[in-house]
Amino acid sequence: MKLFKLMEDVSFTSNLPLEKIDEVEIKDISYNSRSCKEGFIFVALVGETVDGHKFAKNAYDNGARVFLLQKGIESSKYAMELPNDTVKLFVEDTRISLSRISHNFFGQPSNSLKVIGVTGTKGKTTITNYIATVLNESGVNTGVIGTNGTFFNGTYEVTENTTPESYELHRIFRKMLDNGVTCVSMEVSSGGIMQNRVEDVDFDVAIFSNLSPDHIGPKEHPTFEHYLQCKARLFKMAKHGIINTDDDYAKDIINAATCDVETFGIENNAGLTANNIRYSKEIDSLGVSFDCNTKEETFPCFICSPGTFSIYNALAVIAVCKYLDVKREIMIDALKSAKVSGRVEVLPILPYATVIVDYAHNGVSLENILQTLKNYEHERLICLFGSVGGRTEIRRKELGDVAARECDLAILTADNPDFEDPMNVINDIAESFEGSSCEVIKIANREEAIKHTIRNAKEGDMIVLAGKGHEKYQLINGEKLPFDEIAIAKDEAKKVIEEKQLLA
Template identity: 70%
Template structure:
């Protein structure tokens, strides 16, 4: 592809005569100098901690001769320097051009909000695939389409990766993409050149505000709302207290869903149910000119909101109602209120709840089901704000009968520092707690102390199958550890009964 085609709609200046270089053949783009080769454009991105301009010489040495820069830097005379105001914005447009603007030929559904993004995107994919609309997923758990999967570093990958994935999906027969759109992804211009057909707002609460994230909550809200200036159709949870601001800032047509307030789609007559391998909820749906019953095998009010978002999408895309309801009834997401049917006398649940709001939601939801003790095993990420630790501790000490305080992703911080911060919340609480910094041992202990009717939540890790320790991702599967621990417990019980 020629440089002229890649730079279409990008505003720039050049250190050489444009007519002399515009037909330069380009093999690919790279924003990591170590991936550069002959014929590659190197895009120097200024990040939070790393400035790509410092690696331009390395990119040159690896063969790059075309550079996207915000600042002038010294390079050999044959280097073509293209100066832009913001290299992230340039990368977004260039990536879309390079891969043939694939989002134009796909139905893109973007989901944003503090909680529920992963569940909603995966539910949408399951339902639409059952309805015959080949749908891929991009988000926290990775990229999935046609039985294939790919790990993602960020919830919303860099713009180059997104357009590469779109092109691969499109060439593989995918017609629709259900993707999580994080506030960070919006802030860093990763989704700027994606043509969204539908944007969904789930909810908003204080999170991701602090160093290396959003400077203020207002900025966080602004980033979330920006998605509704990039889409043709918006679907909004009207019950969220920030829904009005989202709607006011949107430029697309808006449809609403809710439980408490008047909306285009409303749920009522809610009923909770419980089985060995799931905690579910049934409800009645009222929409314009129709009414029907729905069920989802995930508990709580938040699950109803997630389901309403999916139902709204299906109605907009005119999916057959019977197919939608049947697919929704069986939809599950790994690590999101995932029930492990490993003990016949206690309920074991794995959930990604890693902040105060999400933990409060899951714990209050579980309390609606019959139980003996509510036990929560959790920690908090090392090197992050202490406010999150306090919020987690405050919620767990108030809602639980027993807590096991352990590590999450400690990284370079001593897990006991994090645990001590959390433990402060238990000083005047009736909730007992156990300290065990080794998460594997903590899980085994939780299984060991389980009694008839207990509900035990392993919170914070969810789908993650690693622990971040001193900069290294160490393989770690809560599911596997819990299963093995339960097998030992059940085997011991059988031996005692036989003796």
């Protein structure tokens, strides 16, 4: 692609006269100097801890001769170190510009897709996957982008972030479009909005699930208000908004929206509501039935996921289906079997106890699942969990407070400790249990903690392995080491059952 075509709608200045660079050919874009090659344009991104301008010379050594740089004293210093045979383009914000040139480079693919963006503190992964399940069943070829990765037409790709960097996002859109995908259901994180990753995505629908304090800290959002404002921005980008009116911050989202809006809820007046809620328990699932009410009709629904939060997720999906004119019968049938890996996933591994894997990793999420499980018959409510090392320390107290209040037994262990001593995190969490009736066991090694929990399970126990969910790694000392929580639990349960049979 010609450089001028790539830079369409981007305001920039250059170290060379424009007539000297109008025929420059760009083969690809990179914001990682190590992946640069001849014909690439290197985009220097400015992050919280790393300034990409520092690696401009490395990008040059790897073949790049065109550089997109951010105006400023520091960037000017690094730009001056580049040899004279380079084209230097200066912009106000390289992140915003990366979004635009990626959109251009891949042929503006989101304009040709129906893009559904889901934002909120909880429920994004479940809602996006449920939407894809239902739409694919209805004949609409739908891909997914989010925490669990990218899925379409039976293919899978790992994503580094819930919402990928703008270049990756538009590359994925292009790939999906070229392979017959017509609709994309994607998670839109506050970080993705804050870092301008979705700046040039053509959103048809935006969904707001809920909002609670999270991702607030030195390397994330400075305040809750900033977090809220980032979420609300999605509803300035979309054509149609679907909003949970029961959430405390729904009015803020609605007031900020420039798109047309519809609502769903259980407690408050909304365009789409649910009532007559019933719970059910099977060996491989915990489900909930409810009646869905629209302005035109009422019809029964069932989802094999427990609790009120699951009903909210289902209502968001139903609202999308109504907006896209999906047949009601197809939607109801597809919802019955919709599941998401690592999200309230019941493992049918012990005949006498219920084992659940869930991604709950903050206080609100953990409280939701633990309180929900109390609606189902059980003896002890047991939760195995930890908290990430090196950041969001307030989350430790929130998690501990919830478990101390809701559980009969808590097994405190590691959860992506990174460079921090897991016992330091565990001890921080343990402070919440002083004066609590909840029993506490500390086992720093997560694999050993899981094995201990499975081996010591009793008749009627309800066990939650919380925090990892779908993740297949442990972040330790900067490395993502293979770690399959579900496989560990299954293997240990198999051993326990075999031993019990030998003793019988």
